[in-house]
Structure formats: structure tokens, C-alpha cells
Amino acid sequence: MKVVINNRYGGFGLSEEALAWLREHEWKHCARPEDAPRHDPLLVKCVEALGEKASDRYASLSIVDAGCAYRISEYDGLERIEHVSGDAITITDAEVTQAVADVVAAERAVCLEIVGKLARHAYINSYTRGRSDAAAEIAQAIASRSKGEVSR
Numbered sequence: 001m002k003v004v005i006n007n008r009y010g011g012f013g014l015s016e017e018a019l020a021w022l023r024e025h026e027w028k029h030c031a032r033p034e035d036a037p038r039h040d041p042l043l044v045k046c047v048e049a050l051g052e053k054a055s056d057r058y059a060s061l062s063i064v065d066a067g068c069a070y071r072i073s074e075y076d077g078l079e080r081i082e083h084v085s086g087d088a089i090t091i092t093d094a095e096v097t098q099a100v101a102d103v104v105a106a107e108r109a110v111c112l113e114i115v116g117k118l119a120r121h122a123y124i125n126s127y128t129r130g131r132s133d134a135a136a137e138i139a140q141a142i143a144s145r146s147k148g149e150v151s152r
Contacts, residue, residue: 002044003066003081010058011077014046018054021046038072 006012014022014033022030022042029036029043036043047054047061055061058077069084 001039001066001068001070002063003038003070003072004043004047004061004063005038005072005079005081006055006059006074006077007062007079008058008060009076009078011074012061012079013056013059014061015050015054015056018046018050021050021054039066039070 004012012034019030019033022033025042025046027036027040027042027046029040033043044063047063052060064081066081067083071082071084072079073082074080
């Protein structure tokens with residue numbers, strides 16, 4: 001598998017000419033090229049077509065054969081390919097994004113449950129201990145937000 005890496009200190013970066021070339025070819029990663037998979041076929045074609053002109057002023061992009069499974073390691077922007085053992089699991093960007101979204105949703109649900117319990121406890125305590133109505137209103141507002149209600 002062909003992979004684009006940076007062979008110079010400074011970091012991966014595409015020139016304006018390379019970004020224009022990629023936009024002309026309807027590349028979906030133009031907004032954040034640094035997040036694109038380095039084995040993206042269009043990115044590889046761009047670097048092959050433009051050569052050194054594909055690199056921005058801090059980069060020196062080249063194409064290497066990485067085999068099936070790889071990881072890019074870098075030090076101060078200078079990158080190298082690490083070959084991963086045959087037992088490696090490949091995870092796509094979409095799978096990572098979905099996993100993060102699932103974790104955030106689960107954590108949010110747990111947090112809201114805890115806040116709801118605390119708010120209900122505070123609301124009950126505000127009446128049983130004779131606290132002011134303001135404290136009760138605050139506890140009620142927190143409880144309603146934990147239930148997903150919108151207050152104004």
C-alpha cells in the first residue's frame with residue numbers, strides 16, 4: 001500500500017498547488033488535509049503528479065510502500081513508517097468517530113442521571129429543612145434540565 005509521509009523536520013503539509021489539485025479532483029479532505037488517511041489514493045496520486053511541488057514550505061512529502069498494516073510515527077514532524085504485526089486491527093476514521101460519539105452519549109446519560117438524583121435530593125431537602133424558596137427553585141431547575149426540559 002502506498003503511503004504519503006513527510007521526510008523532513010517541520011511536519012506534514014500540502015502546498016496551495018496541491019490543495020488546488022485535490023479540490024479539482026473533488027477530494028473530501030480539503031478542509032482538514034492533515035486528518036486525511038495517508039494511504040488515500042487521491043492524496044498519493046497528487047504527490048506522484050506534483051512531486052516536490054505538493055509539499056508546503058515546512059514539508060518534504062514522499063511516497064513509501066507500507067505493506068498492509070502500518071502506523072506513522074513522527075519526531076518534530078519527521079515521519080517514518082512502522083510496520084504493524086499481522087494481528088493488527090485496522091479501524092477506520094468513521095469507526096473511531098462513532099465510538100467517541102457512543103462514549104460521549106453514555107457519559108452524558110450517566111452525568112444527567114447523577115445530576116437528576118442530586119437535584120431531586122436537594123429539592124426535597126430544601127423543603128424538609130425549611131430552606132428558602134429560591135433554593136427549591138434552583139434545585140427544580142436543575143432537575144428539569146436533567147430530564148431534558150428547557151427552561152427560560
